[in-house]
Amino acid sequence: MNNVKNLMVIALLLLSSVTGFTSCNDDDNVELNYVDIGLVCTPPDNLEGVKMNKIIIQLTDKTTMQTRDIAFNDTIDSSVHFNVKKGLYDLSLTANITYQTDGHEKTGQICGTLQSIEVIQQKTTLDISTYLYEVQHNFVLAEIFFRGSLTPEGKSYSADKYFRLYNNSSEALDAQGLAIAESEFSSTTKREYTPNIIDSDMAIGALYMIPRGTPIWVEPGGSLLLVDVAKDHTEANSNSFDEREADFEWYDDNPYYPDVDTETPNLVKLYCYTLSIWTPHSRGYKSYALAQIPASVTPENYVENYKYNYSYEFVNGDFHRTMNQESYRLPNSWIVDAVNLSVESEFQWIPIHPSLDKSYTYCGKINDSKTTYGMSVRRKTLPNNFLQDTNNSAIDFLPEQIADPYFKFHN
């Protein structure tokens, strides 16, 4: 029986050990892998003697979509250090700067972004190129209706898509030569495209321009409505709009798929990837730009001089093939505004230079969400007839708005 008693003593001790667990540190079963990051900032090419202060780094953990801001208030020449846990991140940087130009000291703000950074090594150095951020008062894309609408029978209707262009300045602007462009690449498929022209140009799949000839003055706070077909769509779909008041329509003249041509002036088609009828990407995978085409660039010499031949590696399991493609490029310097669209569940990258738009807006957080038919993305309003434009669509735009081609931005 002594053995039995000994066993009981052991059991009692073990029972005591169970109670002892309660006093353990609450966090001892949590373990994170932190990495020291050195971020080296390259100032814009044309600036000298750059000193940065009030640096804010925003990190978005792509696994959880949690964002974290890291602020540095000291004046710094080029690099900062911070810790993050291992993972996949998007990083954006904004900083106030002082710099020398023509012997004078000036102040300004720089921005930079890095996408899909894999932070794996214990000590990682990242290089970030920055650009000077200047608030421009020009035309902006105020609203994009790319989803189309739904008929009362539940069928999709896409002929009523539209763009609203808005004069976001304090003076009347001439809209001649303004063009809307759709990106060649989508935000839901990231590939290594060669040559990579993102720093200088936007690869485009469609480009339609407001015709030249007579000035088209738009007052401050005024807008232009660009539609696919400028007709009363409510006759075909009571859930749609009357777009007969539109200023322009895009028209695709081809013998096989006749487009509807109304009395509303047509945009000038400079290039489109499709030989049939163009319509903005219905699921919202593409980026859109508003560009001022230089007067010296005619449709003919654009087609001749701005071709972009690129390739990428297609991989499917063990199958590899180099794919050669052809599209066109739109110089970043021509672009006055750009808006990235994507879908949260499918998003992979921003296919244009981050100085144009460093994030994206959306209609639907899941692919082809049927609940977002009839919805658009619309820019936020500011006082004095201005719309918000910080080249950051995630904060500049209101996603999933009830589309209205005649929406009044200011009373």
Added chain:
Amino acid sequence: MYKKPTIKHQLLVQVISCIGCLFLLSIIEVKAESNVIEKTKQRSSLSNLYLHSFYNNAALRFYQYDFSYGQLAVKSSFQHDKEPVVMQYGSGFLLHSLHTEGYKILPNQRKIWGYATYKRETTYAIQGTESSDYAMLRPYVIADSVGGDMQQEEYLFSGGYAQQFGPYTFAVQMGYRALIAYREVDPRPKNTVGQLQLQIAGTLQLGAHHLLGGSIGLEKYNQDNSLKFYDDLKTIPLYHMTGLGMDYARFAGNNNNHSTQGYTYTTQLSIQPHHANGWGGKLEWQQASLEKVLNNSNNLPLHTLSKHHTTATIFYQHKGAKREWSTQWVGHYRKHTGKENVFGDPSSASYPLIATDKMYGLKKTDLEWSFLFTQKGRKKAIYAIQPYVRYENISEHYPSPFRKSAYKNAEVGITAQVQKSFQKGLLQCVAHFSQRKNITQTFVIEDLSPTNFRYSWLSHNFQTATGSKTQVELSTRYDWLIGHKQQTFYLKATYKQGWYIEQIKTSNYSLHLGITI
């Protein structure tokens, strides 16, 4: 119309066959044995239930009864409350089940037993999970902002065999559970669960009055989940939840196919007096690992949940001719750790693994002391009373962003039982009362808006877990002797009432009808 899985029909046939065989077998063998009323009285007594966990060891089941018995029962249970206590368990249920069990003594020191159940259940207004077996998988479930009622069918089979060789007894026990859960409106989850259990056990007689027992068990678990929307206009995002309301946002949206697979290993070691007074004790270790993979993305492993559970039990029993008393201390320690995989940029739908972080953590400690006193009264009446005191300490953590939920509760309760046999039957009444109070609590979730649906789930569950709770349960069973006093037909009615914070109140009614032999 939703097409129900055909596996259900195959399993139903198996269940009915098993139930029939078990019951018939029991009837044939049990006929000539001892009084069915005495057997029922012993099986249903508080003293039998008091040390029931020891008989999780299959070899010790050999010593549980010295008679054979069989039971066939149908049960219905209903609960439909205004608000749930735990969002993920819903606000009530309607349950119908068919249950049979048998325990049979064979010649040459051999015993065999079996158990089979078929359950059909509707659970009302589940929120925060579309996966089944929430208690097992939590927090790594799939969820959406809508939820709803869930239909469920479950089949359980278990059987064991034990044989004594001198001072040694060896046993093997196997069990299988299958579950199908679905909803016939959007969002439409379809969950199928398979769970296979195997245990090998042995005992050694120590001296004249003690049994040393040991067992090892292995369990394989699999749950497949798919979720569909028939109406495109009702499509909503799906979330692969991690800890304390976090989710794997990168794969949120329409990643609607996933599965969870894993193993559980259990080891038990015990010593207990056999037909004698004295001390006994048991130690049990359980280690489980469950991995969740996304079937849509080349079986991408998202998380691994490791669960450790240690149980220590000590008791002393004293059995006299008229009076019996026992006292028991039970301690549980649970530690759950969620390891979450972080992936880099995909290359042709293949995601490179770049890190694995220990993120979610849970620690739970339960300590309970109880005392059981049984008095044999006049005219074949038995009275039993069992008070208990329980302390629980639960802490959940998520490190990035920092979230914490922790509390300590104390509970006191008492259960009383009266068993009175008559010439033509047996009456059993049970009453239970318990009250819980919170000692300390911490709830830190600062990065979620209170209007966020995940915050409301977490907040609701925390409030009901830390608020005061009072429970009352009343149960009455009467067994009528039938068939030349070889069997009983019984009817059992149970009513449970629970009072939680403010307006949350639960009411549960259940009715059993059965035959015992």
